[in-house]
Amino acid sequence: MTDKPQPTSTENNSRRDFVKKVGTGTAGILAAGTAPYAFSQSNPIKWRLQTYSGAPLGAHVVLPQIESFNKIAHGQMEIELYYADQLVPTDELFRAMQNGTIDAVQSDDATMASPVDISVFGGYFPFSTRFSLDLPVLFKYYGLDAIWAEAYGEVENVEWISAGAWDPCHIFTKEPINSLADMKGKRVFGVPTAGKFLSRYGLVPVTLPWDDIEVAIGTGELDGVAWCGFTEAYEVGWADVCNYALLNNITGAWCGSYFANSKSWNALPPNLQELFRMSCNDSHYYRQVWYWGGEADLRVNGKKMELTQIPTEEWDQVVEDAKEFWEELASISPRTRKVVDAFRQYADTMEQVGYPYR
Numbered sequence: 001m002t003d004k005p006q007p008t009s010t011e012n013n014s015r016r017d018f019v020k021k022v023g024t025g026t027a028g029i030l031a032a033g034t035a036p037y038a039f040s041q042s043n044p045i046k047w048r049l050q051t052y053s054g055a056p057l058g059a060h061v062v063l064p065q066i067e068s069f070n071k072i073a074h075g076q077m078e079i080e081l082y083y084a085d086q087l088v089p090t091d092e093l094f095r096a097m098q099n100g101t102i103d104a105v106q107s108d109d110a111t112m113a114s115p116v117d118i119s120v121f122g123g124y125f126p127f128s129t130r131f132s133l134d135l136p137v138l139f140k141y142y143g144l145d146a147i148w149a150e151a152y153g154e155v156e157n158v159e160w161i162s163a164g165a166w167d168p169c170h171i172f173t174k175e176p177i178n179s180l181a182d183m184k185g186k187r188v189f190g191v192p193t194a195g196k197f198l199s200r201y202g203l204v205p206v207t208l209p210w211d212d213i214e215v216a217i218g219t220g221e222l223d224g225v226a227w228c229g230f231t232e233a234y235e236v237g238w239a240d241v242c243n244y245a246l247l248n249n250i251t252g253a254w255c256g257s258y259f260a261n262s263k264s265w266n267a268l269p270p271n272l273q274e275l276f277r278m279s280c281n282d283s284h285y286y287r288q289v290w291y292w293g294g295e296a297d298l299r300v301n302g303k304k305m306e307l308t309q310i311p312t313e314e315w316d317q318v319v320e321d322a323k324e325f326w327e328e329l330a331s332i333s334p335r336t337r338k339v340v341d342a343f344r345q346y347a348d349t350m351e352q353v354g355y356p357y358r
Helices: 009-042 055-061 063-073 090-098 117-121 134-141 144-153 192-201 210-219 230-236 262-266 270-301 312-330 334-353
Strands: 045-051 077-082 104-107 158-165 170-173 187-190 204-206 224-228 244-246 255-261 306-308
Touching (some): 055 230, 090 104, 090 158, 090 255, 144 158, 144 334, 158 270, 170 230, 224 230, 312 334
Parallel strands (some): 045 077
Antiparallel strands (some): 104 255, 170 224, 170 244
16 A cells, blocks of 8 residues: 655645634634624613503413513513503503604504504404404405505604404493493493494493503492403403493404504614514414403303393394494595405405305
């Protein structure tokens, strides 16, 4: 066998120079990759997000999302979560976000007094949906996403992120409702648009801080709530002070969104913007499952409230009256007309397709 040729001193020197250059470059790459992360560990981006929901409900509908986001952000960003009225009153949420007092909001448009024409469709728009899945479909396939983006695009320093569905709207009271006449004079805590519609039957919408509702019902200041479904009523304690639950619901799903202050949003790197959007979508999904399962279970197995129902012939008139109400809102602006047209088109499609959609 012949010996393998040994490198010359010149070749050795060249190899050493190459290794030195590679080592220096690698160190530079590693430094470039780790320096921002190391910096973020001690200087994370800080956001304050306030939800319109109180703490008992927030533990389900937003807290898991924020905890997950902070964990995955891995030191780059931290979101501090605040519940209803903790930093600012709920009806001031929009302005507080717009001026940068808080960075983000989770709420329906109507409850936080959004200064846009479509805010009337936030919360509960009477008979616009039957199931919670209806709402995201309306946004994805019937143009509501583009309409919401357009409306909030006209408002300075606010970003609309995404909308999602919550629970159906039922009425829970201390005294039973067995007919439309029984609604007359009952003072209820409710979402603005649904409250305005129900007021034609004598129901009296009342606005109070969220944390005061249970006490107000217990003391008689309120007669009940027209704010949520069974899952929420049981979770937050309202089922403990209400004796009756009306099975006729006003609509099948609450409509609410995430919003952010534009300066806060634009200061985020693309990866954190995408992470926030993903966390919102995950939260939308969590709520759909939690509410869907909860509503069914509590209507069958819940023992805290007696179930009542307005006769079909009376309730059919309410459904008919909603058509006039839809037309009132459609007349607000060309954009609200587009929203109502989308709801009508969707309802027509669902009725034609039938089971299992209707």
